[in-house]
Structures are given as structure tokens and as C-alpha cells.
Amino acid sequence: xxxxxxxxxxxxxxxxxxxxxxxxxxxxxxxxxxxxxxxxxxxxxxxxxxxxxxxxxxxxxxxxxxxxxxxxxxxxxxxxxxxxxxxxxxxxxxxxxxxxxxxxxxxxxxxxxxxxxxxxxxxxxxxxxxxxxxxxxxxxxxxxxxxxxxxxxxxxxxxxxxxxxxxxxxxxxxxxxxxxxxxxxxxxxxxxxxxxxxxxxxxxxxxxxxxxxxxxxxxxxxxxxxxxxxxxxxxxxxxxxxxxxxxxxxxxxxxxxxxxxxxxxxxxxxxxxxxxxxx
Amino acid sequence: xxxxxxxxxxxxxxxxxxxxxxxxxxxxxxxxxxxxxxxxxxxxxxxxxxxxxxxxxxxxxxxxxxxxxxxxxxxxxxxxxxxxxxxxxxxxxxxxxxxxxxxxxxxxxxxxxxxxxxxxxxxxxxxxxxxxxxxxxxxxxxxxxxxxxxxxxxxxxxxxxxxxxxxxxxxxxxxxxxxxxxxxxxxxxxxxxxxxxxxxxxxxxxxxxxxxxxxxx
Numbered sequence: 001x002x003x004x005x006x007x008x009x010x011x012x013x014x015x016x017x018x019x020x021x022x023x024x025x026x027x028x029x030x031x032x033x034x035x036x037x038x039x040x041x042x043x044x045x046x047x048x049x050x051x052x053x054x055x056x057x058x059x060x061x062x063x064x065x066x067x068x069x070x071x072x073x074x075x076x077x078x079x080x081x082x083x084x085x086x087x088x089x090x091x092x093x094x095x096x097x098x099x100x101x102x103x104x105x106x107x108x109x110x111x112x113x114x115x116x117x118x119x120x121x122x123x124x125x126x127x128x129x130x131x132x133x134x135x136x137x138x139x140x141x142x143x144x145x146x147x148x149x150x151x152x153x154x155x156x157x158x159x160x161x162x163x164x165x166x167x168x169x170x171x172x173x174x175x176x177x178x179x180x181x182x183x184x185x186x187x188x189x190x191x192x193x194x195x196x197x198x199x200x201x202x203x204x205x206x207x208x209x210x211x212x213x214x215x216x217x218x219x220x221x222x223x224x225x226x227x228x229x230x231x232x233x234x235x236x237x238x239x240x241x242x243x244x245x246x247x248x249x250x251x252x253x254x255x256x257x258x259x260x261x262x263x264x265x266x267x268x269x270x271x272x273x274x275x276x277x278x279x
Numbered sequence: 280x281x282x283x284x285x286x287x288x289x290x291x292x293x294x295x296x297x298x299x300x301x302x303x304x305x306x307x308x309x310x311x312x313x314x315x316x317x318x319x320x321x322x323x324x325x326x327x328x329x330x331x332x333x334x335x336x337x338x339x340x341x342x343x344x345x346x347x348x349x350x351x352x353x354x355x356x357x358x359x360x361x362x363x364x365x366x367x368x369x370x371x372x373x374x375x376x377x378x379x380x381x382x383x384x385x386x387x388x389x390x391x392x393x394x395x396x397x398x399x400x401x402x403x404x405x406x407x408x409x410x411x412x413x414x415x416x417x418x419x420x421x422x423x424x425x426x427x428x429x430x431x432x433x434x435x436x437x438x439x440x441x442x443x444x445x446x447x448x449x450x451x452x453x454x455x456x457x458x459x460x461x462x463x464x465x466x467x468x469x470x471x472x473x474x475x476x477x478x479x480x481x482x483x484x485x486x487x488x489x490x491x492x493x494x495x496x
Contacts, residue, residue: 078400107409114406125401129419138415139405191405 026053029194029227030075035084037070044070046251047084054194057221057228059238059259062248063274068231072197075229076119077110088113089194118193122200124180126172126187132159133168136187144191151190158186162216178209182216189220196220198230210234217241235279239263247271288467291458295471298454305371305450306437312376313436314429317383321391324384343381348442350374355446371443379436386428390421427491434480434487451475
């Protein structure tokens with residue numbers, strides 16, 4: 001966590017493309033340098049630069065198709081950037097340095113850097129062939145090398161945190177969408193990631209189940225020092241947990257700042273239009 | 280036209296049932312070989328290296344597009360010339376297994392492709408090693424989808440086992456044929472063999488359908 005508690009400048013799209021601006025405290029954890037991502041002829045991210053400091057909760061907002069989810073998927077290495085570099089914890093994510101040159105990273109390097117990142121998906125993506133408990137212990141046992149008992153102990157703690165202790169012996173299909181998503185949150189946290197990516201985690205839920213999931217995330221945001229990158233259409237939630245809000249449009253950050261600033265006095269016309277449409 | 284004789288059937292039944300046991304063994308072992316090899320082909324065809332996918336796909340296409348009987352003759356009559364000799368039943372099991380593996384590989388492929396991309400993504404997000412992703416996440420889900428289709432190939436293979444008579448495997452048809460060759464009475468032996476095939480295949484296919492309903496929820 002940063003010692004300084006003035007977060008509004010910490011997540012700054014740097015137009016000059018190079019220097020990180022985390023001068024108000026906090027170590028830089030994530031850094032996008034000139035990242036471009038295209039799908040066919042469609043440029044989703046256009047030479048994007050931004051940094052996120054350790055422990056911060058950052059929300060990405062903007063119209064659909066503006067590239068928010070692509071950022072999370074790039075960080076999770078589900079996509080590779082066409083140009084530019086991404087750093088997590090000071091290490092290149094999809095590149096590595098060999099003989100003083102940057103080359104595409106091998107699987108081993110990617111796995112090492114990826115250890116720091118966890119993700120919760122819109123569609124939960126729990127493993128339907130495993131019970132709730134094993135969904136959570138599978139990776140700690142087989143990736144972190146934890147003992148089965150220790151992993152189960154930790155899984156029980158996490159299930160307690162998300163309020164699902166009594167469901168540990170059920171299969172995902174026996175749970176509601178909201179419960180499945182809370183299991184997915186526990187599963188991601190079990191890997192003790194430094195960064196948690198939340199990709200529209202309530203979009204696939206029935207309205208009455210949204211609050212339960214958001215409460216769990218609020219709890220995590222307020223009680224842990226985990227860094228969060230969150231794509232959401234829940235503006236109240238964004239306002240509640242965010243240190244910084246980044247407004248995206250057409251693959252670029254057009255405005256960023258504290259939630260108070262973005263939601264009450266946005267500078268950019270596109271931000272005002274977007275917020276008036278969703279609020 | 281011969282007259283139907285029940286007492287004749289009683290006499291020949293022990294020999295026919297001996298043949299049935301061979302037929303069942305050939306089907307079971309042939310199935311196991313085809314399940315295992317099919318998975319090997321399916322995984323190999325997903326390899327990122329052309330040096331793996333190319334030879335495997337040529338081999339699979341070749342086997343799938345040549346008749347089983349020709350393959351059996353090749354294994355039984357040609358390979359011994361190169362110093363590879365197997366017992367008739369073993370040759371039959373290898374032939375059936377190899378031939379059907381080219382179909383089961385397609386079943387596995389469809390089953391694996393049917394696992395939603397989100398499952399791969401979740402495995403990546405949890406940093407699961409590739410091998411573990413296959414074993415713990417993808418294959419268990421693919422297997423549920425492939426069981427009914429694999430079962431259909433087992434039934435098809437069961438009905439193809441009489442081809443093994445061509446390489447001297449003493450299966451049901453071989454037994455019936457040998458009996459008929461001495462008695463010159465074909466009606467009962469061949470009819471009994473046909474009925475036994477129905478009696479086994481039909482309930483098995485009903486069982487498979489029930490299994491399918493259970494597995495594919």
C-alpha cells in the first residue's frame with residue numbers, strides 16, 4: 001500500500017508515452033507502454049500508456065467496444081499485444097530480455113510473471129467437473145505446490161469470506177449465478193495474486209444477485225491491499241471502491257481521476273455523455 | 280429348403296458360444312485400443328508442430344480411407360514377412376483398434392472443441408500448467424461429451440468382428456462357417472449368429488442412449 005493517501009494522480013495516462021507518474025506515492029505495479037491491439041483491421045487499443053500503483057483500485061469505464069476488457073485480457077495473457085510492452089511488478093509480461101534485446105517471452109517466463117495476476121470473469125468459468133472446494137484448491141495445489149490440507153483450509157477461509165461455507169461440497173451447476181461468481185472470486189484469491197482483474201463480474205447476473213457479489217468485492221477492496229482493475233457498468237460500485245477511474249473511448253484514455261472528479265465534474269464531453277447515459 | 284431343427288441348434292450352440300466369447304474379447308480389447316490411440320491422434324493433431332500434425336493426419340486419413348479387411352490382411356499376411364508375427368486374435372484386436380481409432384480421434388476432437396473457451400481461459404488465469412489443464416479440466420469435460428459417440432463405435436466394431444474370420448480368428452461367424460462346412464447345413468448356424476448379434480447390439484444401444492441422457496445434462 002502506498003504511504004501517501006492522495007491517489008488521484010497515481011493512475012495517469014502518460015501522453016508522452018514513457019515516464020511513469022507515480023510521484024504521489026506507491027510503487028508502480030502495472031505499466032502499459034504504447035500498447036496497440038488490433039482485431040483484423042479494427043484497432044481496439046491505440047498506443048495506450050498508463051500505469052497503476054500497487055494497492056490501488058482502478059475502474060475502467062467507457063462505452064462498449066472502447067477496449068476496457070481487452071486491457072484485462074492482455075494483462076491475463078489471454079491476448080498478446082500487437083505493439084508495445086506491458087510490465088507487471090517491473091517484469092515484462094509478454095516479452096523477455098535476451099542479449100539486450102526484447103523478444104517474445106517463452107511460456108516459462110509468462111507463467112512466472114502471470115503468478116501475480118488473478119481474474120474473475122463475466123461468465124464465472126468455474127470448472128463444472130469439480131466441486132466448489134476443489135475449484136478453489138486445484139491451482140494452489142498444482143501451481144503453488146501447497147499441501148492438500150493447507151489448500152483446503154485456505155479454501156474454507158475464503159468460502160467463509162464470500163459467505164458460501166455450506167456449499168463447498170456442491171458442484172457449480174447446483175449454485176445460483178451469484179454464488180458461482182463468489183466462488184470464482186474465492187478461487188482467484190486463493191492464488192494470492194497481487195492484482196485482481198474483474199471483468200464485468202456482475203453483467204451475467206440476475207439483478208437481485210448483483211448486490212451480494214458487489215458486497216463481497218467491497219469487503220475485499222476495503223480489507224486487503226490487493227490491487228484491483230475493474231471493468232464495470234455498476235457506477236455506484238465504481239464510485240465506492242475506486243481510487244481512480246479511467247474513462248476510455250476508442251482505445252484511448254480520454255480522462256482519468258478520482259471518482260469524485262470523474263462522476264461529478266468530468267472535463268471531457270464524451271465522459272459527460274457516457275455518464276448521463278449510464279447513471 | 281432345409282427344415283429348421285432345434286436339436287441341431289442345441290448341438291452347435293457350445294461351439295457358437297465359444298465363438299461369441301472370442302467376438303466379445305475382440306470387441307472389448309479393440310475398443311480399448313481405439314479409445315487410447317484415438318486420444319493420441321486427437322492430441323497429436325492439436326500439436327503446434329507441423330512435424331507432428333502432418334504425418335499423423337496423413338496416417339489417419341490413410342487408415343480411415345482403406346477397408347478394414349485390407350488392413351487386417353496386411354497385418355496378418357504381410358507383416359510376418361517383415362518378421363512381425365502375432366496370434367490371429369491379437370492381429371484382429373490391433374486391426375480393429377487401429378481402424379476405429381481414426382474415427383474415435385474425430386470424436387475426441389469434437390468433444391475437446393466442445394469445451395467452452397472460458398474453461399481454457401480460467402485455467403490460464405489460474406496459471407495451471409498445460410498438462411494439468413488437459414488432465415483436470417479439459418479431458419474430464421470432453422469425456423462426458425464423447426461417451427455416447429464412442430459407444431456407437433463400439434457397437435459398429437462389434438458388428439465388424441466377423442471380418443476377423445478372414446484372418447482365422449475363431450469368432451462366431453468362423454465357428455458357424457466351420458460347422459456348416461462339415462454338415463452342409465447353413466440355415467441354423469448363420470441364423471443363430473445373426474440373432475446373437477441383434478440380441479447383444481440392440482440392448483447395448485438402448486443402454487448407451489440411457490447413458491447419454493444421464494451424461495449430457
